[in-house]
Amino acid sequence: MSPKGRAPRPARPGRPGAKRAQGAGAAKRARPKPARRAAEAAPASEPVALEPFRLRYVEGATPAKWIRAWVDRMPQRLEHELVAEEQQLDALRAGEADAAIVRLPIDEAGLHVVRLYDERAFVVVPEDHAAADLESVVVADLADESMIARGTMTWSELVEVVASGAGIALMPQSLARLHQRRDVASLPVADLPPTTVALVWRLERDGDDVQALVAITRGRSARSSR
Structure with missing residues (x-):
């Protein structure tokens, strides 16, 4: 007997039936539902391919x-193509391009235009011309020169005509540098207005991808806002 005169209560026997029922319930809960099993078995959907x-x-x-x-930041593939100045808007107007980098002036009707940078006007002269060794000239220095109009010639063909000694030609700085040859010289014309290079796209084509390109051309970081 205990110190207080009472015998300790014997331990209650276990309830095997209840234990089995509990175990069966746990097993039942562990079974995945048919809908869940079907979802788990379904293959992952393919990512949607973006148009370039x-x-x-x-x-x-x-x-x-x-x-x-663009390649570093954007999931879309970029297709880029060089075009002649005479055709710089053709693909854009036809819906075959999403944006174009063009040389102004252009017909801006129906287009967004973002000016990117200016180019100085250059004159290209034969290598033995009196101005060939100068750092720059002004329009008055060219008053008595034979100025060659490009017409339907390419810029490369125009430079070739200058090299023949037939005259001199004006063009943007980038083109003078691009078509530089040993038999010609190019130099800036200080008092001529520059030409402007711009990014353009159709009004109805505006979208996040176009604005991403605008941000890139303006030097914004990937995290900056418009």
Whole structure:
């Protein structure tokens, strides 16, 4: 007997039936529901492929750093193609390009236009010309010269005509540098207005991908807002 005169209560026998029922319930709960099993067995959906972004750029434009930035930031593949100045808007107007880097002036009707940078006007002269060794000239220095109009010639053909000694020609700095030859010289014309290179796209084509390209061309970081 205990110190208080009472015998300790014997331990109650276990309830095997209840234990089995509990175990069966746990097993039942562990079974996945049919809907869940079907969801787990379903294959993962394929990611939606994005259409490539189509960019055209005019001869003399320098989009290489912007193309690299696009590749680093954007999930879309970028298709880019060089076009002649006479055709710089053709693909855009036809819906075959999403944006274009062009040389102004252009017909801006129906287009968004973002000016990117200006180019100085250069004159290209034969290598033995009196101005060939100068750092720059002004328009008055060219008053008595035979100025060659490009007409339907390409810029390369125009420079070739200058090299023949037939006259001199005006063109944007990038084109003068692009088509530089040993038998010609190019130098800035200090008092001529510059030409402007711009990014353009159709009004109805505006979207996040176009705005991403605008941000890239303006030097914004990947995290900056518009």
